[in-house]
Amino acid sequence: MDFAFDARTEGLRARLLAFMDEYVYPAEAVAEEQRAALASPWDTPAVVEELKAEARRQGLWNLFLPDAEYGAGLTNLQYAPLAEITGRSPHLAPTATNCAAPDTGNMEVLAQFGTEEQKKRWLQPLLAGEIRSAFAMTEPEVASSDATNITTHIERDGDEYVITGRKWYISGAMNPDCAIFIVMGKTDPDGADIRRQQSMVLVPRDTPGVTVKRAMQVFGYEDHSHGGHAEVVFDRVRVPVANLVGEEGGGFAIAQARLGPGRIHHCMRLIGMAERAIELMCRRAVSRTAFGKALAQQGVVQNWIADARVTVEQLRLLVLKTAWLMDTVGNKGAHTEIQAIKIATPRAVVGILDRAIQLHGAGGVSQDFPLAELYASARTLMLADGPDEVHQRSLARRELKKYL
Structure with a gap:
């Protein structure tokens, strides 16, 4: 190899x-x-x-x-x-x-x-960094870990879709540069196939009926740098039928196609967060003295640093293997590994950050170091793009299937 x-x-x-x-x-x-x-x-x-x-x-x-x-x-x-x-x-x-x-x-x-028109109007400005966007799927009224639960309605009325629903934790929506929402809702709520009930439509932010109600905090942080996480209400919002993404009933499949790369991107960045935590731990350990000797000489601190290094090396290999599989056999062929890194990486990085915070004492939970905000981000990723338990359930079923 x-x-x-x-x-x-x-x-x-x-x-x-x-x-x-x-x-x-x-x-x-x-x-x-x-x-x-x-x-x-x-x-x-x-x-x-x-x-x-x-x-x-x-x-x-x-x-x-x-x-x-x-x-x-x-x-x-x-x-x-x-x-x-x-x-x-x-x-x-x-x-x-x-x-x-x-x-x-x-x-x-x-x-x-x-479509070519959608790419010209929205993709090109996004690629140029001229505008920002948001993806509106999660809802406060249902268990959004099961995306088939969403209740937002997308009804066709002639040449328009009428969208009604409430979303929350819509990342980026507080940013004034956020110009477009991709909204997931049900176009066929009574359809026999629960994975063909959903569709996605493009909704410009300035469309009448779109209300960004409030910013949602994450562990007390408003996450300004990412444009916040908003609660958004769609009150009989009308958009042209041409704003449909893909085909009617294709929303669930598009969401899965979108989340596959997103999950591995999050895990890649989490490893970087862990590396920065290790660096901060080491710098703190060699610069502070307690009970007559440097923190770096305390056995428990050495264990934390050693365990963190071992954990990061393990995670990196699993993430790189997953990336290689996605390239060679596709996202579907790498499904088990995508779920494995989504389960393992946030959990392990949260542990590393927790020990880094502990080593920094009061400074670890302060605004003087990035650790508290990194911790909030890492802990949130145990929920984002599907909670750990959903991935564990699916992965276990795949393993058990071999024996049934």
Whole structure:
């Protein structure tokens, strides 16, 4: 087995690492200072636009999109180590390189299922980083871990669809640059096949009847850098039938196609978050003294650091294997591995971050270090894109099927 990255990946890694050191890490504090002075906390700090311009100038742009017509044309295996690097600053680097969720998944949907007109109107501005987008699936009134439960109605009325429903935790929707929603609802609520009841439609943010009601917090954070997570009401919103994505009844399948790459992207970035936590742990351990000796000499601290390193190396190999399988046998063929990394990675990284916080004492839960916000992000990923238990249930069924 050859564990080396190919030449293109190595070249991009070197450029991206330099970009992080020279531009991204120094911009973290600047972005917070600028945000505090903005008229609205949801506006984009000027430094973020500067980062985007520099990343684009350096060719570190749209790295996530495997379709060379629209993106960098990288395979999952090539993109994995790059996403890991951006994961070290997850609230800034993905946005700077136009590789931030939910835009990444929405661009993939439009590239794969959109009409030429939809691509021209929405995909091109997203690829250029001129607008942002949101994906509206999760609902507060039902258990959204089962996507067939959604209750939002999409009814056809002549040449228009009429959309009625309430969504929440719609990432990016608080950002004033968010111009388009991809909304999932039921066009055939009484259909015999519960996985053919749903469809997706494009809803411009300024459409009458669309109300962004409030920002939803995550462990007390409003996640300004990602454009927040909003509760959104669609009150008899009318859009042209031409705004349908794919075909009627194809919404569930499109959602699954969208979430496959999204799950591995999250896991890649989580490994980067863990690497930053280990770095912070080590720096803290060698710089602080307690009870007469450096923290680095305390056995429990050494165990935490050693265990974290072992865990990260294990996770990285599993994620890279999954990326390779997605490239070689497709997302369906890699289904077991996609579920395995989705179960294992957030859980393990939460544990690493928890110990990093503990090592930093009060500083670990403060705004002076990124650990608390990283912890909130990692813990949320045990719910996002399907809770762990849903993936465990599906994976167990697949394993048991061999014996039934």
